[in-house]
Structures are given as structure tokens and as C-alpha cells.
Amino acid sequence: MSPFFTLLARDIKLAARSGGSAFLALSFFALVATLVPLGVGADLRLLARVGGGVLWVGAVLAALLSLDRLFQGDFEDGSLDLISLSPLPMELTALAKMLAHWLSTGAALTLLSPLLALLFNLPPAATLTLFLSLLLGTPAVSAVGAIGASLTLSLKRGGLILPLIILPLLSPAVIFGAGAVSLTLDRLASGGALGLLAAFSAGAVLLSPFAAAASVRLNLGG
């Protein structure tokens, strides 16, 4: 298991640096939360209605920002070749990278979300639901994102195509996540929505290491 944790630690360290993805994701998330009210007006009731959806979309986009570098950096300097030769199976490599990505983006965004929920005048119950939904749903973003990243790792400007490929695939997460917040706002039970979201994430996290590994191999093998 040691190579797994070594890779995990190393990727997290890279992401947490000052120019790294964690900072970028958090800043972008905060900026979206600032720009949308500027765009739609400061009607607090309106903002409370749309806050769940806006923050969910903002979180997904923020997590997306650093995805294109997930495999690309190592691919470009040859490290990915070396990693593929190590005893660690490529599936676990992909899983380690996904986990590192989630810890440095999704998890961080989840922790920031209650603060940003304030900007949208979300009541406490909805804020809690938002927090839970992001906690449950952002792993799916990292997982599905890893598939997209592995497919585009050989592209110089793959970052442009990555959102195009994976955002449609992530629509269930946005639907269930923001839907849960919506239900809470209507004083309805959100457990079902959160459950569906959890199932989606679980499925994504379980299956995408295999898809991502296959894509990496195909890019390495040429």
C-alpha cells in the first residue's frame, strides 16, 4: 500500500502549493458566488432560491479547473511512464490521483460552502444540506473528471475540451445535489436526493479507476 500513499501525498503536496489547484479552486468558487448576485441582483429571496444550484455549478466548475493537469504533468515529464512500470496497478494510481484531487478541491470547496451560503441567504437547514450534498457529490466530480483527464492527457490544450466532455456526464450530480437543497428549502425531506447522489458518487468512484486506467494505458502505449 505504500506506493499508493506516497503517490497520494505527493499529489496533494503539489496541489496545495501556492500556485496549485486548491487555491485556484477555492478562489474561483468564491468569485462565482460573488459574480452571480452581481449578475442577478441582490433580492435575497431570489438568491436563496437559486443559491443551491449556483453554488453547486460553481463547485463543479471550480473542481474542473485543475483536472486537465491530473495526468498531463506526469505524462509530459515522463513520470507517468515510470509510475506505470511500478508494482502499483494503474487502477490504484488513478484512484490515488482522484483522491488527491478530491482532497485538494472537492473537500476544500465543501468546507468553504457554508460561508458562501451566507452570501446567498440560505437558511441553516439548506446550508447543511448543501454541505452534505457537496461532500457526497464532489467525489463524483473528481472521479468522472479523472476519466476525462486521462482521455485528454496527451493534448496540449486539452483543458478546453475537458469540460465539454465531462459536464454532461456530471449532470446527475448537479441535479441531485442542487435538488436536495431545493427540497430542504421547501421543507421537504432531502434524504432521497442525497441517497441518489451518494449512489451516483459511489458508482463513479468504483468504476472510473478502471476507465481512467484503460485510457492512460492507451495513451502511453500509443
Add this chain to the structure above:
Amino acid sequence: MNFDLGPYGMYIWPSYAISAAGLIGITLWTVIGWYKAKAALAKLEQK
């Protein structure tokens, strides 16, 4: 054939016009592409 399309004719005609344009367009694109490829190959095979 009854061509009086009633009050909604202004939705029906554009639907058909756009569909025709789209389908004819993509058919032409496909067919022209085929003839271009045939011509290019014939030229190369002559050499």
C-alpha cells in the same frame, strides 16, 4: 392535397424548411465529400 395549414402554418412551414435544409445540406456534404475523395484517389492512381 390540403395546404391550408390553419393558424399554425407559421410554425409548420419553417419546421419543414429547416428540416429540408438540414437534411439536404448534410446529404450534399456527404455526396460531395465522396466525389472529392474518388477524384483525389483516381488522380493518385493515375501517377
Add this chain to the structure above:
Amino acid sequence: MIWLFRYANPHNFMRLSNVLLPITAVATALCLGVGLYLGFTAPPDYQQGRTVLIMFIHVPAVTVAELAYGAIVVCSLLSIVWRHPLSDIAGRAAAPLGAMFTVLGMITGALWGRPMWGTFWAWDPRLTSFLLLLFLYIGYMALWNAIEDEVRAARAAAMLALVGAVNIPIIKFSVEWWSSLHQGESIVSGKLAPVFLAPLLIMMLGYALLFASLWMLRIRTVILERRARTLMQRSAA
């Protein structure tokens, strides 16, 4: 399964399509002609009036758009699992066709929606899923175009199509769930009178035959383009 591979050979495909293409082309023209005639000579619908005419070009477009993606998924499966040589070409060739049918489906759907339900666009489950399908097509084509190495591009695009395929039922389910949540518009789907069923089915067949004809022609074109490229490489060597 073996017969599929007999036509994996480009040469054999050319021979097969040489025979099939004229047949499907003529059948297409026949179906579209007959379908349109029957459609326009039918009396106005009790509920929809003459706008039922739009249904004859909307439903076929939508059906073929989804069929085309299904075809791409099958080709992707053949490409990745069995390395069927023509399936890469076939998948790529089907995409722009499917995308065009998707766009036509959406436009006719909007034009049908306005007189029917008062709005050009409604976030109802079917339309929303359909919009996402359009994005799946665009992503697939973009990936093909972005990766330079054709072998890699083929495998990557195939992978993407398969991931998309797995996701489609999930997307459909989530969109339906979402729609019931927000009590969005539900499309009134009544029973279709038999006088409309015939032109509808014939038009659907016509659209499908059109897709099949164009698809075969596209594949033939790419085969010729590859031959030309091989010749050029040989003469350069």
C-alpha cells in the same frame, strides 16, 4: 458474429455497400415521398390541428438521433473490445449525421412546442435529456478532432462513447426525477389516431434509411481517403 468480421475488411465493405447503397437510397426517397404525401393528405388532428404535421418530421429526427448514438456505442464496443478495424471509421462517420438529426429534432421540437404548449422550450425530461445528448455528440466529435494520432483518437473517442452510454440511463433517470421535483411541464401524449400512425412510421423508416445511406457513403469516403493517404505515403517514401 463472424459475418461481422467478414465485412471488417474495407474491400468487402465497399463491395457490400456498392450493392446496398442504391437500394437504401431509393427506399429512402420512396418512404419520404409516401410519408409526406400521406401526412399532408390526412385530416387535421382533433387536438393538434395541422401542427401534427410537425410530428412527422420531429419524432423521426429524434428517433434517428438516438439510434445514431446507439450505433456509435456499438461501434465503440467493437472497436475497443474486438478491435474491429472498420468500427473506428464507422463511429466517427456516424457522429456528424447524428448531431444534425439531434439539432433538427430540437428545432422542430421547439417549433412544435410553441403552438402546442405555448413555449419554444420547456425543461421537460425528454427535451432536457435530448439537449444533453447533443452535448455528448459534440464532445465525441471534439475529442476525435483534438487528438492528432488517429489510433489514439479512435480509442479515446470509443472510450468516451462507452462512458456516455453507461451514463445515459442515469442522466435520463435524474432528469425525470428533477422534472417531477420542479413540477415542470409534462408533454401531453395522447393516443395517436391510425390515420397518423402510417405516415409517422413511414417517415421514421425514411429517416432511418437516410441515415443508413449517408452513413454507408461516409464510411466509403473515409476508406477512399485512407487509400489515397497510403498511396501518397508510398510515393513519398
